Amino acid sequence: MLTSHKTNGLEILSLSTTDRHLDDSLEKEWLLANNRGGYASSTIIGCNTRRYHGLLIGSLDPPVNRVLALSNCMEMVIAHGKTYDISTFEFNDKLTPQGYLHAKRFRRDIGVHFDYQLGSIELTKSLYLLPDSDTIALVYNFTAIKEPVEFVVRPFISLRDFHSLQKSHAQLCASKFDNGLLMRHDIPNSCELFMKSDDMNFQDDPQWWFNFMYRKDKQRGQEFNEDLWAPGFFKCRIDSPSQLVLWAHLAKRYEPGASDALFNLENACNELLTHQKDLTASVKTRDKKLKKLVIAADQFVTKRNSDINHRTTILAGFPWFADWGRDVFIALPGLLLSTGRFKEAKSVLITFAQAADKGMIPNRFDDHSSTAYFNSIDASLWFIDAAFKYLDATDDSTTFTQKLFPTIRWIIDSYNKGTRFDTHANADGLITSGNKDTQLTWMDAKCDGIAFTPRYGKAVEINALWYNALCLVAQFYADRDITVAEHYHTMADKVKNSFPLVFWNAEKGYLNDCVTLDTGVDSTLRPNQIFAVSLPFSPLCHEHQKAVVDIIQKKLLTPYGLRTLSTCDDNYHGMCTGTQQERDKAYHQGTVWAFLMGPFIESFLKVHGVNRKTKRQAAEFIEPLLLHFCHEGCLASVSEIFDGDAPHQPRGCGAQAWSVAELIRAYKLIND
Numbered sequence: 001m002l003t004s005h006k007t008n009g010l011e012i013l014s015l016s017t018t019d020r021h022l023d024d025s026l027e028k029e030w031l032l033a034n035n036r037g038g039y040a041s042s043t044i045i046g047c048n049t050r051r052y053h054g055l056l057i058g059s060l061d062p063p064v065n066r067v068l069a070l071s072n073c074m075e076m077v078i079a080h081g082k083t084y085d086i087s088t089f090e091f092n093d094k095l096t097p098q099g100y101l102h103a104k105r106f107r108r109d110i111g112v113h114f115d116y117q118l119g120s121i122e123l124t125k126s127l128y129l130l131p132d133s134d135t136i137a138l139v140y141n142f143t144a145i146k147e148p149v150e151f152v153v154r155p156f157i158s159l160r161d162f163h164s165l166q167k168s169h170a171q172l173c174a175s176k177f178d179n180g181l182l183m184r185h186d187i188p189n190s191c192e193l194f195m196k197s198d199d200m201n202f203q204d205d206p207q208w209w210f211n212f213m214y215r216k217d218k219q220r221g222q223e224f225n226e227d228l229w230a231p232g233f234f235k236c237r238i239d240s241p242s243q244l245v246l247w248a249h250l251a252k253r254y255e256p257g258a259s260d261a262l263f264n265l266e267n268a269c270n271e272l273l274t275h276q277k278d279l280t281a282s283v284k285t286r287d288k289k290l291k292k293l294v295i296a297a298d299q300f301v302t303k304r305n306s307d308i309n310h311r312t313t314i315l316a317g318f319p320w321f322a323d324w325g326r327d328v329f330i331a332l333p334g335l336l337l338s339t340g341r342f343k344e345a346k347s348v349l350i351t352f353a354q355a356a357d358k359g360m361i362p363n364r365f366d367d368h369s370s371t372a373y374f375n376s377i378d379a380s381l382w383f384i385d386a387a388f389k390y391l392d393a394t395d396d397s398t399t400f401t402q403k404l405f406p407t408i409r410w411i412i413d414s415y416n417k418g419t420r421f422d423t424h425a426n427a428d429g430l431i432t433s434g435n436k437d438t439q440l441t442w443m444d445a446k447c448d449g450i451a452f453t454p455r456y457g458k459a460v461e462i463n464a465l466w467y468n469a470l471c472l473v474a475q476f477y478a479d480r481d482i483t484v485a486e487h488y489h490t491m492a493d494k495v496k497n498s499f500p501l502v503f504w505n506a507e508k509g510y511l512n513d514c515v516t517l518d519t520g521v522d523s524t525l526r527p528n529q530i531f532a533v534s535l536p537f538s539p540l541c542h543e544h545q546k547a548v549v550d551i552i553q554k555k556l557l558t559p560y561g562l563r564t565l566s567t568c569d570d571n572y573h574g575m576c577t578g579t580q581q582e583r584d585k586a587y588h589q590g591t592v593w594a595f596l597m598g599p600f601i602e603s604f605l606k607v608h609g610v611n612r613k614t615k616r617q618a619a620e621f622i623e624p625l626l627l628h629f630c631h632e633g634c635l636a637s638v639s640e641i642f643d644g645d646a647p648h649q650p651r652g653c654g655a656q657a658w659s660v661a662e663l664i665r666a667y668k669l670i671n672d
Contacts, residue, residue: 022045022095022100025043025044025045025100026043026045026047026049026215027043027632027633028043028044028632028633028635029041029042029043029044029049029053029633029634029635029654030042030043030044030106030108030112030634030635030636031299031318031319031634031636031637031654031655032111032112032127032128032129032136033129033298033299033300033302033315033318034129034130034131034132034133034134034302035131035132035301035302035303036058036059036062036063036132036133036134036302036303036305037059037062037063037064037066037302037303037315037322038056038057038058038059038062038066038129038134038250039057039129039299039318039319040054040055040056040057040127040129040136041053041054041057041318041319041634041654042054042055042072044106044114044635045088045099045100045103045106045114046072046086046087046088046099046100046103046114047088047089047090047095047100048071048072048089048090048212048214049090049214049215049216050214050216050217050319051068051162051163051164051165051214051217051222051224051226052068052162052318052319052320053071053072053214053319054068054069054070054071054072054158054162055070055071055072055073055127055136055138055248056068056069056070056129056134056135056136056193056248056250057069057134057162057319058134058191058250058251059134060191060252061305061368061369061370062302062303062304062305063302063303063304063313063315063322063323064322064365064366064367064368064369065367065368065369066161066162066367067158067159067160067161067162067191067250068158068159068160068161068162069134069157069158069159069191069193069248069250070136070155070156070157070158070193070195070248070250071156071157071158071212071226071228072087072089072155072156072228073087073138073153073154073155073156073246074087074089074097074152074153074154074156074230075087075099075125075140075151075152075153075154076151076152077118077121077123077149077150077151078149078150078151078152079118079119079121079147079149079150080119080147082119084102084116084118084119084121085097085098085099085102086099086102086103086114086116086118086123086125087099088100089212090212090213090214090215091211091212091213092211092213093213099116102116102117102118103115103116104116104117108635108636110128110269110272110273110276111126111127111128111129111269111272112126112127113125113126113127114126120144120146121142121143121144121145121149122142122143122144123140123141123142123143124140124141124143125138125139125140125141126138126139126140126141127139128265128268128269128272130262130268130271130272131271131272131275133249133251133259133262134249134250134251135247135248135249135250135259135262135263136247136248137245137246137247137263137265137268138153138245138246138247138248139243139244139245139265140243140244140245140246141242141243142238142241142242142243142244143241144241145238145239145240145241145242148237148238148239149237149238150235150236150237150238151200151235151236151237151238151244152233152234152235153200153233153234153235153246154205154230154232154233154234155195155230155231155233155234155246155248156209156212156228156229156230157172157183157193157228157229157230157231158226158228158229159172159183159184159185159190159191159193162319162320163320163367165223165225165226166226166227166228166229167226167227168208168210168227168229170185170227170229171185171186171187172184172185172186172229172231173185173186174206174231174232176202177194177254178194178196178256178260179196179198180194180195180196180197180202180247181194181195181196181202181231181232182194182254183195183231191250191251191252191253192250192251192252192253192254193248193249193250194247194248194249194250194251194254194259195234195246195247195248195249196246196247196263197234197244197245197246197247198245199236199242199243199244199245199246200234200235200236200244200246201234201235201236202232202233202234202235203232203233203234203235204231204232205230205231205232205233206229206230206231206232207229207230208227208228208229208230209227209228209229209230210227211225211226211227212225212226212227212228213225214226219577220577220578220579220580220583221578221579221580221582221583222580234246245265247262247263249262249263275298276295279294279295279297279298279339280294280295282294282339282340282341283338283339283340284340287671289626289667290664290667290668290671292629292630292636293629293660293663293664293667294339294664295636296629296636296637296638296655296660297334297335297336297339297660297661297664299315299318299637299655299660300314300315300316300317300318300331300335300655300657300660301314301335301336301341301344302314302315302323304323304351304365311347311348311350311351312344312347312348312351313328313348313351313352314327314328314331314332314335314336314348314657315657316328316331316653316656316657316658317640317652317653317655317656317657317659318634318637318653318654318655319653319654319655320653321653322364322365322367323364323365324363324364324379325352325361325362325363325364325376325379325380325382325383326363326376326378326379326382326442327657327658328348328352328379328657329352329361329379329382329383329385329386330382330386330595330658330661330662331595331657331658331660331661331662332345332348332349332386332389332390332661333386333389333661333665334598334658334660334661334662334663334664334665335657335660335661335664336348337389337390337393338661338664338665338668339664342390342393342394342396345390345393345394346390346394346396346399349383349386349387349390349403349404350399350403350404352383353383353403353404353407355372356380356407356410356411357372357374358374358414358419358420359380359410359411359413359414359415359419360374360376360379360380360411360414360419360420361374361376361379361380361383361407361411362374362379363375363376363379374420375421375438375439375440375444376440376441376444377421377423377431377433377434377440377441377459377462378440378441378442378461378462378465380411380415381411381415381462381465381466381468381469382465383407383408383411384408384411384412384465384468384469384472384473385465385468385469385472385535385536387400387404387405387408388472388476388536390404391404405476408469408473409473411469412469412470412473412488415431415466416491421433421434421435421438421440422434422435423440425466426458428494428498428501428502429491429494429495429497429498430458430463430466430495430498430499430502431458431462431463431466432457432458433456433457433459433462434456434457435456436451436454436456436518437451438456439451439453439454439455440455440456441453441455441459441461441462441528442461443455443526443528443564443587443588445584445585445587445588446584447580447581447584447585448581450581452584452585452587452588452589453588453589455513455514455522456514456516457514457515457516457517457519458502458503458514458515458516459513459514459528460503460511460512460513460514460528460529460531460532461528461529461531461532463495463499463502463503463539464499464529464531464532464535464538464539465531465535466495467492467495467496467499467537467538467539468535468536468537470488470491470492470495471488471492471536471537472536472537473488474486474488474489474491474492492537495539496539499532499539499540500539500540500541500544502515503515503529503532504540504544505521505523508523508525509547509551510525510529510547510548510551510552511529511532511544511548513525513526513528513529524565524566524569524571525551525555525556525565525566525568525569526556526564526565527552527556527562527563527564527593527596527600529548529552530548530549530552530562530596530599530600530603531599532545532548533545533548533549533599533603533606533607534598534599534600534602534603534606542607545603545606545607546607546608548603549600549603549604549606549607549608552600552603553600553604555567555568557600557621558592558642558644558648559624559625559648560592560594560597560624560625560628560639560642560648560650561592561593561594561595561596561597561600561625561642561659562592562593562596562597562600563590563591563592563644564587564588564589564590564591564592564593564644565588565589565590565644567590567644569589569590571589571590572589572590572644573585573586573589573590573591573644574586574590574643574644574645575643575644575645575649576591576641576643576644576651576652577643577651586644587641590644591641591642591643591644591651592641592642592643592644592648593640593641593659594625594638594639594640594641594642594656594659594662594663595656595658595659595661595662596662597621597622597625597662597663597666598658598661598662598663598665598666599662600621601618601621601622601666601669601670602665602666602669604617604618604621605618605669605670615670615671618666618669618670619670619671622663622666622667622670625638625663626663626667628650629663632650633650633654634654634655637654637655637656637659637660638655638656638659638660638663639651639652639653639654639655639656639659640652640653640654640656640659
């Protein structure tokens with residue numbers, strides 16, 4: 001079976017090869033990320049189950065234009081005429097070779113480590129991803145070597161966009177270069193993958209291997225077979241306990257002088273260890289759980305190299321998301337402010353403020369360029385909330401007033417008077433936006449022209465955010481310009497008076513989700529109303545706040561977050577599985593979202609008071625997420641979503657920024 005224990009602070013998974021637990025091992029993933037948007041990821045037995053799994057996925061224009069360069073390696077130890085495979089691949093629903101049979105343990109710290117028992121030979125394979133470049137070290141430590149053995153590593157190359165799959169018609173080529181192997185597409189201006197080892201010799205033996213199967217893609221109704229190219233293999237003879245290192249480095253163009261300086265294992269490990277120590281030191285705590293969460297938060301913090309300043313941004317999730325405005329500003333307080341990373345928080349805010357257009361913050365940037373997209377009504381309002389939280393945490397009034405507040409004023413003026421998607425304030429002061437063809441709130445799933453949650457018009461969380469923004473600005477001006485402060489107070493008072501008239505549903509005892517001119521009131525029970533309680537300024541009286549928290553706790557709360565729809569609703573979908581359309585249909589129709597645990601905990605403590613009893617109950621609410629963090633899905637992270645039905649299997653992105661961020665924030669609310 002698969003068990004977990006700790007040694008010297010490391011999380012260790014002991015592996016079993018029984019059929020009953022093999023599928024469990026294939027569900028558990030690991031992730032290493034650098035500060036460029038690059039990463040390495042697979043399962044704890046090394047078998048790739050997604051098109052996004054690989055040993056080196058680099059970013060040519062950080063953090064986007066990501067290329068899956070090195071997919072995997074076939075590794076063999078030949079001793080006494082017997083071949084031991086340590087690799088595992090899947091072809092046609094069969095695992096072969098069966099390296100997992102020799103796997104004993106999986107460990108994770110600054111890298112990931114796989115322990116194998118090969119007869120009398122003990123082997124540990126370790127992977128270290130460099131923080132500042134798309135470079136990975138594959139380290140093989142052999143112990144208990146009594147007689148000579150041969151070791152062979154055959155790398156499998158993709159060099160393709162990480163969203164796509166490769167077929168054998170791809171024109172890949174390789175050449176020996178600078179004591180290593182240089183691989184590229186046989187077309188001009190293609191990126192280059194360089195591999196080298198001072199311990200092993202390379203032998204040419206180009207081969208195409210066909211139909212690698214990715215079971216996760218198959219489950220998601222996507223194409224799931226890929227062909228991979230192997231230019232040859234690295235080989236050496238080992239006579240005694242040894243450490244072998246194989247390097248892989250991806251770049252637009254390989255530069256020998258600059259790249260060779262990277263290939264120093266001791267320096268790389270020291271840099272990774274120092275960075276991890278700095279992260280945990282910034283929170284000034286001895287709490288081991290919090291330290292692990294802080295380290296996990298770092299996975300999502302990366303650079304956006306669109307200008308010479310290399311500003312910081314936040315990736316929404318691994319393996320497939322880039323930086324999305326809405327996700328960034330919901331995640332920023334937990335990932336950066338709660339962890340003492342104020343310099344990075346400042347940079348993120350400025351990055352997006354400088355990209356604002358027509359009084360709107362970008363919802364996302366293009367995966368292959370710096371093009372900004374603005375198809376979101378809430379990203380701009382979350383930006384305002386995050387900016388004021390930054391000011392509160394740092395007292396950095398200079399940055400706030402000079403770099404952020406002009407954008408905040410622009411957003412509020414634009415939302416009030418009118419901007420994209422017919423976004424404007426009605427006569428009652430409430431924000432309305434969009435039409436039946438737009439998807440502008442976070443519940444934005446749309447497939448084949450079908451919008452599954454058409455929340456246009458007046459959406460409840462949008463107007464809660466709008467009221468919060470007006471109050472924050474009015475408060476900011478209170479001791480600076482009383483006339484301007486009164487102007488925003490007047491706007492806020494109008495919203496506060498209108499909000500309960502439009503959204504409070506006395507018959508049902510909770511808030512309407514959305515109100516439109518053409519379809520009227522949507523009183524569907526959804527979690528969006530929680531933000532009308534959790535935000536710093538609420539347009540609700542205490543009685544209504546408590547009613548909202550109580551109904552959500554009773555009808556939507558699960559061990560892993562809030563359901564997006566009540567199980568009693570006819571449109572409820574308990575599992576987010578199947579084809580793209582089936583998954584999109586369930587995405588916000590019952591599926592559990594982990595990030596919603598943050599605002600729920602904040603609201604729960606807000607209405608019930610902060611004391612030992614309420615903190616103890618809140619701690620019980622988040623305990624399953626903390627266990628998930630350690631033992632399920634993508635280890636040392638938190639999944640994007642979970643099935644609405646028990647046992648609430650994790651789905652979607654294995655590592656989601658706002659899921660981790662809101663768990664950190666909830667944990668600190670309970671324990672500080």
